[in-house]
Amino acid sequence: MPIYSAEHRRLMETFYPDHHQEYSEVLSSLGAFMEKELLPLSPRIDSGEVKMAGPRKALLKQGMCQIPFPEEYGGLGLPFSVYAAAIEMLGTAEASTCLSVEIHNAVAEGLDKFGTDAQKRAYLPKLLSGEFLASFTLTEPASGSDAGTMATTAEKRGGEYSINGSKMFITNAGEADLYLVFAETKKGPSCFIVEAPNPGMSFGEDLRKLGMRGSRTSEVVFSNCRVPEGNLVGEEGKGADYAKEILHSARIIVAALNVGIAQIAYEKSLAYARQRRAFGKTISEFQLIREKIADMKTEIDAARLLYFYASRIKESGGDYSSEASQAKVFSTEMSLRVCDSAIQIHGGYGYTTDEVHRHWRDARLLTIGEGTSEVLRMLIARRELAKLR
């Protein structure tokens, strides 16, 4: 099945009756690229045999990250949902590259939304063309979802800020050219651009992870890391608001990424169920396997609709924070269920073969990263209960 599938095409026709053809051209071309240049490399990226940097660069050059950004900075000016669909496809083709690209684009979105004109002109064209890779540095060793306990500081001295502290579990650390760093100032959490290399910035070892093994994750340490005051993004003291906004949007994207992971685990299961024989027939003929197939397909489609719905609210300028959280909670947990069923359908081969269980390993990250399921449920419930006041 092609990565840009008939399901995607139908979705575009339904949501964009006037422009679906144009969006489909963009997505099918990108899908063809991913199918040929990324999908076959995915097992070798997982095993560490192939570094993802080369294919990722090629993908960014194709224009993957340009999709939702304004044309004046080198973007394509297309709807956010089109970008989300592209992320889903990338999740199918190569999940860890998708994680890296998703973080990169979250930074670009943050700069587009909160950066000064000078910052946008200086960095967005480089980020959108893939000349620069970006990293989002918020989480700390002792503070994750609870951003109020941030220990990293930025002190203003003359025309500069000096950043001190450390950040943990940072995707693209050590590879990125631009770091969006959150640190406490006198006015509260603030957001800074740090360009690499910087003598005040160093990186820990690449962390060995359960999944998403192609993407580099490590600690980033700031020790008198000096940046010009012009690198402050937006206003001092507003960093927490910016981070929240960036993460709301990223949650839609993470939901799309997980739909992509579930999709490939499902397709492999479908193919295997059709060819594996037991008791004189293929296992796809057994009702209990059919139940799994029906549930997997239904849940994938439901999750796809949820992220599309949240995307469309975002495009229309409405408050999509709760819908983004719902999409992320449902999609990330759904992909774990689907990938678990995939292992079950593949039996012993599922448990012992990277080609099956790596999708579960990849999916496992995302009920934790970019807002845990627990925190997001808290946000969804808070919003619902507030309606009764």
Next chain:
Amino acid sequence: MKIAVCVKHAVDETELKVDSGGNPQLKGAPTKMSTFDKNAVEEALRLKAAHQGEVVVVTVGTPEAKKTMKEALAMGADKGVLVSADPMAMDTRRTSELLAAALKKGGPYDVILCSEGSSDMYSGLVPPMLGELLGLPYVGYAKKIDVNGQSAKVERALEDSVEVVEAPLPLVVSVVSEINEPRYPTLIQIMQAGKKPMEDLTPEALLPGAGPPMPLVKGMKAQAMARKRVVFEGPPEETAKKLVDALAAEGVLPR
């Protein structure tokens, strides 16, 4: 240098379904640019990069063929020409006549490129017919093309050998897939392709007074291939020899 590339908007053979009676389900099947045509477009773009000039993409197709045209334009072609007719409803001779007339109208071209055959019907008849109809030399199955001044040196990939020929320009060349690796258009190129010029031509204007095309034989069936399931048993040194002998007897080993 003025280069024309003839392309076809074809059924996506990788997505083609066959019904229980062995008939291919062409209606509603996904479509795309015929697979090897991308190699022809790529070669045209490489020739343009080396010799300057213009690349014009020509196709006979239904309005849906504009998708293929746009893809070729996104890859880097400069202009598209669509002859509005359904190639699946006519014989290859009529397709070739329409292409030849469109090429005469927009020409003269120095090089006319085609692929060795379309990925749906794969008759491979159009390129030589074009040569004949235009009165130009035709070189088929090119795996390398070097244009030098007013002639081209072409390496032809034949079944078990490579033939090198030299022919004067203008000429018609069909290419095989090993000639190059087609580029992927970037997303910006895809978005901008719609702004490039596209000319619409009709069969009536190109071939006034032409009668109806030759009727097509109705019905196609997928070729059923039965496996012979031959198993050689014994030690490897014996079975290897038996296998080689059997393959030689089948005529599938190179001469």
